[in-house]
Amino acid sequence: MKFIIPRIALRNLSRQKKRSFLLGGAIAFGIMIVTLINGFAGAFIENVSENFSYLMAGHVFVQGAEKTASGKRLSVIRDDSIIFSALRDSGLDYEFATKTSEVSASLYFEGKTIRQTLTGLDLATNLFLRERVVLRQGSWDTIGPDSIILSEKIASRLNVLPGDRITASFQTITGQNNIADFTLAAISVDSSIIGSTMSYVDLAYINEAIGLKSGEYMALGFMLRDLKAAEPFAARLYTSMAGMGIHLFERSAGEEGTATTPFQAMMRAQRTEDWEGSRYSVYTIDDIVSQAKQIVVALDGASLVILLVLFAIVMIGINNTFRMVMYERIKEIGTMRALGVQRKEIKSLFLNEALFLAIGGAVSGIVLALIAMSLLSLIDFGMNTPAFMIMKNGHLSFFVPPLRAVFNVVIIAILTLLAAYFPAKAAAKMEPAVALRTAK
Amino acid sequence: MSIIEVRDVKKTYPLGKVEVHAVKGVSFSIEKGDFISIAGPSGSGKSTILNMIGLIDKPSAGEVLIEDRPTSGLSDKELTRLRHEVLGFIFQSFNLIPVLNVWENIEFPLLLGRTKVSQAEKKEWIDWLIAEVGLGDWKTHKPNELSGGQRQRVAIARALVTKPGIVLADEPTANLDSSTGEQIIELMKKINRELNTTFIFSTHDAKIVDVADHIIRLKDGLIVENRRLNGADSMDQVKE
């Protein structure tokens, strides 16, 4: 055939420029929307993980747990020397290690009250905090043992200024009610990556208030150089700790055939199982946000539905257009048949046109989506937006998995070919004499 | 040896509940190199007969033999191949492919099927044809940039490009003014002499009929005259 059929098909498309443009444009629009969703979903997990790891000051965590005689579970690491020696053994490298204890507390100041999670860490020495948290008022120099750092938003809701005394009420690890006073040392800028939700107190002070001894704390977080290093780091740390005979919760105890993630299984084991002494769990930020992956699956599913719905509509348009085109070109079809073009070549002429239209439209759609993404990612939403968790430094970010894009193009090509198939077949079936007579 | 033989061919079209007997049983033969006019009033069956000879329509009864080959049992694919190999077509309204230019329109049939010609040979042949039909300066023009007469010249070149034994032309001059029409017939006649291609054309025009060396005249689906002229060897008169 020496490519004469595709050549004519391509030229036929430019014959009715407006029509081709509208159909191709409809395909491009659909693909653009779907690619945007895919791009958003593609970057979603990484953004959420990265932001979570800043909030939680770590990519990999080790948590200690104990069961009291009454069956109550305590979160505590009594002696971290074994963890650090396991770490040294495995030769693992990290940027910061942060020891934390957390307690849920009510803060009171002059008749105002607010519920907050207080994160206790070593305020005097924690480098990570000093690097990431920007202070609006107060300074790191005024940090004392009873200091608290609040975000602008919380400080203004409590109406407090540096130097004010705030009272907190909370429960100790054994479940007794307790109160403690804090001095507001500094107010942090809301727009820092840590966001406006965090309240920091000194680890030693809060430990004492909730009934932990000095040197004890709840969780140890490791900030790594790269999020991607989290899983291998956790795996090697786990092996190393297990090798030293440390009692650990199973990391990969996902139950077959259930929606339970390994992390959820580990959490359940902590609730339901009984053990003696300290038992440790090792987990990564990925484990925590693994449920967010279901959102990605949902987004990708939604994009597929949108793709199919949009293209059901586009297909009707293509089907109608090709039926019309068949009548418009009836004389050409008759002529070609008389000159020796076979039925299947007439069919492939139409299918070629449909395919070029689909691919042209789909590729422009992807290009448009990429342009839209780079424009959208220029917008600075700031850190105050509640949506900052799904963003990258306050900007939308996108990643389109290449296979996904190819998949979309293939789907469109198949659907378009399907829509053009019956008109193409009808055109091919027409008797040449009939086609030539019909046209005048 | 006849290049075409039509044996007792009938064609009936269903038209709603009734049937139209467009061709009611005709037989004739055509010799290689003939320049034949199929004449007759409107509705007499000229187009119907040409379509059946051209293998784009099938007789309801009877047989059409092309180069001694019966065609009634052939599949659509075989008929298409046979059309491509032995027949050329010229149409009343030119029927060029609008997206192809003059050169490409003429080349088109060569790109179909399994014709094996070298690129150089092909180019030389098409250029010769273009010169022959007098369109040397119009090679890259699209059909819509040409006059009717020029378009029909392209169509003639296209019909000849596969070197067919037979060229069929259903009222090739009907959409042209009379002097252009005469030029087109002259051109066909010239090629008929030079290449010994058999031309079969239908027409209303008495003046054009005179150029033919074999006239088949139809009326109401039957032959009323079948005559070879200019010292042609046979002269069958009509039985009615």
Ligand SMILES: Nc1ncnc2c1ncn2[C@@H]1O[C@H](COP(=O)(O)OP(=O)(O)OP(=O)(O)O)[C@@H](O)[C@H]1O
């Ligand atoms: N597809 C068809 N369906 C029904 N009747 C048809 C069909 N094609 C042709 N006819 C009829 O068959 C007869 C012969 O038609 P045909 O087209 O062969 O005549 P013609 O000699 O070519 O006429 P004209 O000079 O007008 O082109 C006419 O009566 C015509 O109406």
Ligand SMILES: [Mg+2]
């Ligand atoms: Mg006719």
